[in-house]
Amino acid sequence: MSLYQLSKLMFDLNRDNAVKEAFRADPRQVIVKYDLDDEERRAIMDPDIGLLYVLGVNGQLLMHYAALLGIEWSDYLQRMRDGVKMHGPVRAGIYTMTTSPDEKVAG
């Protein structure tokens, strides 16, 4: 469990173009620099947006990461709902879900 490291990776991707380029070229070369466990590595490599959400990644980081991957807004929201269905409730952080996985608020 290294949510801080996982979040740090997304923070670096969020703001640093060199990290973005390196990640696009070969994500494995980037993620080895962060102390991640197997589940976290898998969530990044798949990429499994729903699992990243459930692991507790702050939505402001995850939203930008999804945008970086070219995931469209409504698809991004659906992937989080699917993630909660598959992996259970959000495990950490302040971006928990208050609606049900089958409920669509907007988008």
Added chain:
Amino acid sequence: MSLVFVGVCSHAPGITGREERAPRELRDELYAGYATMRAALEDTKPDALIVIAAEHFANFFMNNMPSFALGMADQYHGPIEDADWLRVPQRTVKGAADLSRRIISAIMQTVDVSYCEEWKFDHGIMVPLHFLDPGNKLPVIPANINCQGPPLTPLHRAWAFGDAIRRAADTVPERIALVGTGGISHWPATPDSGRINEAWDREFLDKWSRNDRDAMLAYKDTEIYRNAGQGGFEIRTFISAAAAARGRGNVICYTPIPIYAVGCTTATMEIV
């Protein structure tokens, strides 16, 4: 000279990035609200604009999270987000390092603030600038309150920060404008995105408009989280703006737009 303008507005990325997905009349009402706010800002002929933001991990992270930060550079860049996703073009924004240094020095007399000679703007500053300074003319001084990584800046400290900005602005010869930017209730970037607690928002805006310090500072983060979501923590920026202005607020528009994920707000506040 002094503080010449105070306003607050929303900054949600959907306002530009998902612009066409809102009902046309609501989108137009909001965009007109920004235009009114921009005209009021321009009328005061400011020399520089301080934007109090609630940034989203563009610069500050849990390795070293300041309660308060101010920029002290001659230029800034943004947005950090994919420009196609946000639909706000990249720009280099003029700073005002010397003015920043004087303002920061004055603020530091009462509030401990981090100063930053580098600062990347995210949607939290770029969306407001897109509407309020489309010509990219105003020198900008970014300011930030930690509304993202708990433990968060306490509300009464946000008030103290705004009060310190006011006193600092009053000590410099330049004409200073101030814009606080944040959401009221919202659940951004979660599956709940689009949920808006309009009653809570209107109650908060009423307290803000009356500049009722005690009522604004009586909120507790547990209650904000329950009723206004994690996005509600950004009321800190509104509270700082109220502390700086000391007058009554005038809400230009408040329009809940679920696809933009927030009750979209533009407002100005009388400076007394």
